[in-house]
Amino acid sequence: MSSRCHSDCARSFAVCCLIALMACQREKRDLRPAPAVAVVYGAAAVESDLHPAGKQYRVPQVTNPYEGNAYAISEGQRLFNWYNCSGCHANGGGGMGPPLIKQEWIYGVEPANLFDTIVKGRPNGMPTWGGKIPEYQVWQLVTYVRSMNNLEPKSATPARPDTLEQSSKTIFPKGIAGR
Amino acid sequence: MRRLALAAFAAPALLAQQSALDPAGPDAGAIRALLVFFVVLLGALFLLVVAMTIIPLVRRHRGIDQEPLERTHRPSANTELRLKAVTGVATVATIVILFGLVVLSVSVGKATSSALDRTNSMVVEVTGNQWWWHVQYANDDASRIAVTANEMHIPVGRSVMIRATSNDVIHSFWAPNLQGKRDLFPKHITTEWFQADRPGRFRGQCAEFCGLQHAHMALWVVAEPPAKFESWLAHQLEPSAAPSGDDQKHGQEVFLNNACAMCHTIAGTGAAGQVGPDLTHFGSRLTLAAGTLPNSKGNLAGWIADPQSVKPGNHMATVPIKPEDMQPLIDYLESLR
Numbered sequence: 001m002s003s004r005c006h007s008d009c010a011r012s013f014a015v016c017c018l019i020a021l022m023a024c025q026r027e028k029r030d031l032r033p034a035p036a037v038a039v040v041y042g043a044a045a046v047e048s049d050l051h052p053a054g055k056q057y058r059v060p061q062v063t064n065p066y067e068g069n070a071y072a073i074s075e076g077q078r079l080f081n082w083y084n085c086s087g088c089h090a091n092g093g094g095g096m097g098p099p100l101i102k103q104e105w106i107y108g109v110e111p112a113n114l115f116d117t118i119v120k121g122r123p124n125g126m127p128t129w130g131g132k133i134p135e136y137q138v139w140q141l142v143t144y145v146r147s148m149n150n151l152e153p154k155s156a157t158p159a160r161p162d163t164l165e166q167s168s169k170t171i172f173p174k175g176i177a178g179r
Numbered sequence: 180m181r182r183l184a185l186a187a188f189a190a191p192a193l194l195a196q197q198s199a200l201d202p203a204g205p206d207a208g209a210i211r212a213l214l215v216f217f218v219v220l221l222g223a224l225f226l227l228v229v230a231m232t233i234i235p236l237v238r239r240h241r242g243i244d245q246e247p248l249e250r251t252h253r254p255s256a257n258t259e260l261r262l263k264a265v266t267g268v269a270t271v272a273t274i275v276i277l278f279g280l281v282v283l284s285v286s287v288g289k290a291t292s293s294a295l296d297r298t299n300s301m302v303v304e305v306t307g308n309q310w311w312w313h314v315q316y317a318n319d320d321a322s323r324i325a326v327t328a329n330e331m332h333i334p335v336g337r338s339v340m341i342r343a344t345s346n347d348v349i350h351s352f353w354a355p356n357l358q359g360k361r362d363l364f365p366k367h368i369t370t371e372w373f374q375a376d377r378p379g380r381f382r383g384q385c386a387e388f389c390g391l392q393h394a395h396m397a398l399w400v401v402a403e404p405p406a407k408f409e410s411w412l413a414h415q416l417e418p419s420a421a422p423s424g425d426d427q428k429h430g431q432e433v434f435l436n437n438a439c440a441m442c443h444t445i446a447g448t449g450a451a452g453q454v455g456p457d458l459t460h461f462g463s464r465l466t467l468a469a470g471t472l473p474n475s476k477g478n479l480a481g482w483i484a485d486p487q488s489v490k491p492g493n494h495m496a497t498v499p500i501k502p503e504d505m506q507p508l509i510d511y512l513e514s515l516r
Contacts, residue, residue: 032487
């Protein structure tokens with residue numbers, strides 16, 4: 001009885017440790033990111049090839065250092081407003097720029113594709129942010145945009161973005177006519 | 180004795196430029212008087228209580244010859260009555276004193292902001308950010324709103340109203356030489372009145388824990404004679420100084436072509452970022468990084484090259500500046516007087 005209890009305790013302790021470790025990874029804060037200029041700008045993360053008959057994305061050669069990192073997602077969310085991405089894309093639903101929550105991506109939604117889109121800009125309005133936004137912050141933005149599309153692990157993605165209100169009462173306070 | 184107590188209060192004031200014990204205005208003066216009154220009164224009461232505890236222990240019990248109290252000693256009816264009277268008086272005195280102090284404290288708190296002469300006042304708008312202060316001087320003419328950061332100049336002898344809010348979390352504005360604390364809330368405006376009676380530089384500090392760099396969120400309140408203040412304000416309204424020489428011109432290009440311009444404004448250039456401190460007259464400021472370091476070329480270089488080692492977790496981006504671009508950039512920024 002007592003040995004079984006011990007093994008149970010040990011097992012649950014191990015599980016707790018594992019969960020704690022996973023949480024570490026999820027919450028890891030990169031407070032001193034390398035400022036190095038991207039080596040990615042060149043051919044490593046080229047945009048997708050457009051074909052008349054359907055799209056084929058090239059296999060990206062770089063990986064997002066902040067994949068599945070909750071801190072990067074929240075930083076990306078802050079920068080999304082600070083750098084005025086929201087000025088054109090609103091909170092992801094699109095405005096005078098295209099929506100960022102969608103199935104079909106013209107230039108790809110792999111981290112390297114998004115990185116490339118932000119750094120190089122795209123025709124018809126997307127500015128070239130390369131050199132204006134440090135590389136690590138571009139990756140944070142990439143991670144945030146992917147989290148909006150549920151492409152980041154559930155463990156790191158907030159259940160509800162700050163920009164979404166839970167109830168209409170908080171959006172339209174009392175006294176606003178017609179509500 | 181009184182002189183000694185005052186000396187004990189004055190000593191820290193000599194050491195620090197941020198001290199509630201060295202008031203530079205009527206508000207802080209009233210608060211210090213209240214503090215001194217509290218400490219002296221409660222200190223005296225504390226000594227009285229200690230004395231009342233020790234004296235009976237030391238005093239020999241009259242009429243009892245070393246007998247254990249519990250067994251044989253029964254206090255007389257007269258003694259019981261005296262005991263009751265003493266404890267009763269002490270209880271009533273305690274309640275009266277505590278309530279008196281509450282009334283005194285609240286009335287001083289109310290009086291500090293209402294006693295000032297508001298006829299010739301000025302309004303300064305303060306916005307807290309993680310982790311720096313946005314400061315601007317209200318004016319009905321939008322072209323005459325002066326903007327600065329982490330430094331507030333005020334004229335001596337004129338009442339100032341702080342109209343404060345926050346961009347992110349709750350902060351608290353506290354320049355102890357001048358006033359009491361005033362919290363800053365997001366999407367809510369709080370106000371605070373104070374006045375400086377003598378010129379000086381007084382350090383203020385965020386007094387509400389606001390995240391990683393709360394401790395490095397300071398600002399300087401510079402109280403100046405009115406004429407000097409007016410000339411400072413007029414200068415703040417001007418656009419930034421044009422770069423002189425190739426070195427500074429190159430520095431300006433570096434600033435405008437890097438991430439710097441994404442967050443900072445330098446009036447008179449294309450840099451119009453709204454999320455970091457305004458740098459239009461950066462070179463004239465006392466400190467950088469919200470009171471963290473004295474404003475010098477060396478400190479500025481360290482701050483730009485690696486802001487996350489100076490203030491870990493702050494929102495200043497680590498921007499890759501080429502080594503040969505750093506010196507021109509610093510020369511340009513320090514020329515913005």
